[in-house]
Amino acid sequence: MRILGIEGTAWAASAAVFETDDPDALRSGTDRAPDPASDHVFIESNPYQPDSGGIHPREAAEHMSNAIPEVVETALAHAAERHDGDGPIVDGVAFSQGPGLGPCLRIVGTAARSVAQTLDVPLLGTNHMVAHLEIGRYQSGFESPVCLNASGANAHLLGYHNGRYRVLGETMDTGVGNSIDKFTRHVGWTHPGGPKVEQAAKDGSYIDMPYVVKGMDFSFSGIMSAAKDEADDGTPVEDICVGLQETIFGMLTEVAERALSLTGTDELVLGGGVGQNARLREMLAEMCEQRGAKFHAPEPRFLRDNAGMIAVLGARMLAAGDTLPVSESQVNPNFRPDQVEVTWRGARESVARAHTDDGAIRGAEATVDIGPESVVKRRVPKTYRHAELDERLRRERTKAEARLTSDARRAGVRTPVVRDIDPVEGVITFEAVGDCDLAECLDSESVRVVGEYLARLHRAGIVHGDPTTRNVRVELDGEKRVSLIDFGLGYHTQHVEDHAMDLHVFAQSIEGTADDAEPLLDAFESGYEEYGSQEVLDRLREVESRGRYR
Ligand SMILES: C[C@@H](O)[C@H](NC(=O)OP(=O)(O)OC[C@H]1O[C@@H](n2cnc3c(N)ncnc32)[C@H](O)[C@@H]1O)C(=O)O
Ligand SMILES: Nc1ncnc2c1ncn2[C@@H]1O[C@H](COP(=O)(O)OP(=O)(O)OP(=O)(O)O)[C@@H](O)[C@H]1O
Numbered sequence: 001m002r003i004l005g006i007e008g009t010a011w012a013a014s015a016a017v018f019e020t021d022d023p024d025a026l027r028s029g030t031d032r033a034p035d036p037a038s039d040h041v042f043i044e045s046n047p048y049q050p051d052s053g054g055i056h057p058r059e060a061a062e063h064m065s066n067a068i069p070e071v072v073e074t075a076l077a078h079a080a081e082r083h084d085g086d087g088p089i090v091d092g093v094a095f096s097q098g099p100g101l102g103p104c105l106r107i108v109g110t111a112a113r114s115v116a117q118t119l120d121v122p123l124l125g126t127n128h129m130v131a132h133l134e135i136g137r138y139q140s141g142f143e144s145p146v147c148l149n150a151s152g153a154n155a156h157l158l159g160y161h162n163g164r165y166r167v168l169g170e171t172m173d174t175g176v177g178n179s180i181d182k183f184t185r186h187v188g189w190t191h192p193g194g195p196k197v198e199q200a201a202k203d204g205s206y207i208d209m210p211y212v213v214k215g216m217d218f219s220f221s222g223i224m225s226a227a228k229d230e231a232d233d234g235t236p237v238e239d240i241c242v243g244l245q246e247t248i249f250g251m252l253t254e255v256a257e258r259a260l261s262l263t264g265t266d267e268l269v270l271g272g273g274v275g276q277n278a279r280l281r282e283m284l285a286e287m288c289e290q291r292g293a294k295f296h297a298p299e300p301r302f303l304r305d306n307a308g309m310i311a312v313l314g315a316r317m318l319a320a321g322d323t324l325p326v327s328e329s330q331v332n333p334n335f336r337p338d339q340v341e342v343t344w345r346g347a348r349e350s351v352a353r354a355h356t357d358d359g360a361i362r363g364a365e366a367t368v369d370i371g372p373e374s375v376v377k378r379r380v381p382k383t384y385r386h387a388e389l390d391e392r393l394r395r396e397r398t399k400a401e402a403r404l405t406s407d408a409r410r411a412g413v414r415t416p417v418v419r420d421i422d423p424v425e426g427v428i429t430f431e432a433v434g435d436c437d438l439a440e441c442l443d444s445e446s447v448r449v450v451g452e453y454l455a456r457l458h459r460a461g462i463v464h465g466d467p468t469t470r471n472v473r474v475e476l477d478g479e480k481r482v483s484l485i486d487f488g489l490g491y492h493t494q495h496v497e498d499h500a501m502d503l504h505v506f507a508q509s510i511e512g513t514a515d516d517a518e519p520l521l522d523a524f525e526s527g528y529e530e531y532g533s534q535e536v537l538d539r540l541r542e543v544e545s546r547g548r549y550r
């Protein structure tokens with residue numbers, strides 16, 4: 001099978017040819033795995049480089065209209081050379097249907113339709129973010145990894161479950177690359193800023209910056225204003241670059257570890273242009289090594305936007321018979337990865353694995369020793385993080401956890417009694433509660449109680465900060481009493497947005513791991529409704545509907 005791929009969502013006009021002798025190995029349900037060593041990928045790209053400022057959609061579209069025909073012609077010439085004379089020179093034409101800039105996407109869509117019609121071969125409409133993920137899965141041979149997509153316009157964690165790639169966590173504002181690029185524009189550097197920050201950071205020293213993680217979601221707006229303020233105040237730009245990299249990549253590595261911990265998988269792949277950054281790769285590799293997980297980062301030409309990944313995903317789709325009628329081939333600038341019906345993977349495959357615990361548990365943040373009466377939670381140093389940042393986070397979170405666990409009980413929420421705390425070492429001793437994590441014994445009644453508990457917390461002005469199905473303990477006998485644990489990311493606030501985020505984090509953890517999420521989400525919201533405010537539930541709807549592609 002030979003596929004032509006076309007990419008042009010924003011800056012890279014790119015065309016590629018992917019060729020494999022064993023197309024069936026690209027879809028699940030056969031006994032074979034793809035063999036990248038014997039497959040063939042050819043990529044021809046022409047990047048758009050703005051003279052000043054960031055990417056201008058109109059200029060980018062002009063670039064695409066000139067460059068796309070050229071790169072497609074080069075790729076087709078390459079396909080023709082490899083062709084042995086029978087049938088069309090490619091078996092299908094794959095293109096990025098979205099997300100991306102509308103004017104650019106339309107040019108790519110038109111080019112793809114025209115080549116497919118001329119050659120009389122099927123059209124394959126790919127989601128660009130799923131392509132960023134699938135290229136790492138294809139190369140690594142991992143079965144069902146968590147994927148961290150760190151690109152310009154996006155930043156999210158994806159995991160396959162119930163037939164779709166679920167968003168386990170994502171940026172609450174801008175994409176990671178775009179955030180960095182905004183800072184570099186502020187200090188007068190040309191686009192793209194990411195590689196310049198990486199270079200400058202080699203000569204700087206660490207400075208503290210705002211660190212914002214909520215469950216597996218995260219935000220860059222605070223850190224970006226802080227970085228600009230530092231620059232305006234005359235802090236050496238090299239130092240700001242170190243602070244930015246350590247903080248932003250520390251956040252991404254932490255949420256990736258949380259996703260591994262929540263799902264129970266031991267496979268992580270990286271995707272997206274920011275993935276070319278050596279410091280980010282180093283942190284992710286170190287985190288994975290320390291928790292015994294496997295890590296794969298594709299080489300740079302497959303990380304930044306490229307048509308190779310589009311062609312590989314197109315081949316998977318063609319192998320599964322997932323072709324696109326021309327009448328349905330309009331582009332979609334807001335195409336989210338969780339909207340894709342994944343036809344090339346089995347319905348029963350999942351990122352979620354059964355946890356095997358034997359007394360000592362390794363959470364995302366801490367190691368936990370479970371005794372019959374008490375539980376000792378140690379926030380061990382994370383060596384992937386800068387030592388100063390690591391110490392600050394461990395100290396702050398240990399204190400917050402001990403305080404909020406007690407505050408929550410006063411608000412009418414069942415939590416373990418705190419027996420002892422050592423903020424310097426980051427150790428808390430708790431009463432042992434529950435027989436299993438909610439993740440292992442999900443039922444509507446327990447989930448309803450979680451809704452009620454979050455409502456009680458919010459009324460008391462407390463946000464849990466990380467309410468996932470692993471941070472709820474359930475007693476199996478008798479009344480099935482439910483307790484909330486792990487308040488380390490919690491804080492006091494009356495802001496509706498923060499309360500809604502709490503609900504969003506919990507809902508995401510259900511969607512990412514439950515077999516039948518709908519009834520559970522209904523029970524959760526009805527539990528919240530009883531004691532909570534309608535305004536927060538309305539805001540939750542708004543949070544869920546927000547596009548992230550700004
Ligand atoms: C929708 C699509 O158009 C978009 N594509 C995109 O953002 O291009 P991508 O190639 O994945 O990423 C580009 C970003 O990657 C950053 N970047 C490139 N090299 C970098 C480096 N060494 N360190 C940090 N950032 C880097 C650039 O600054 C830029 O913001 C996306 O995937 O979100
Ligand atoms: N008081 C407790 N009683 C019983 N089990 C507990 C208690 N505290 C923690 N555990 C167990 O240890 C696991 C990890 O604890 P915790 O969530 O506090 O650590 P963590 O490192 O912050 O984890 P993560 O960040 O992945 O949620 C819990 O999922 C639970 O199974």
Ligand SMILES: [Fe+2]
Nearest residue numbers: 151272273305
């Ligand atoms: Fe991209």
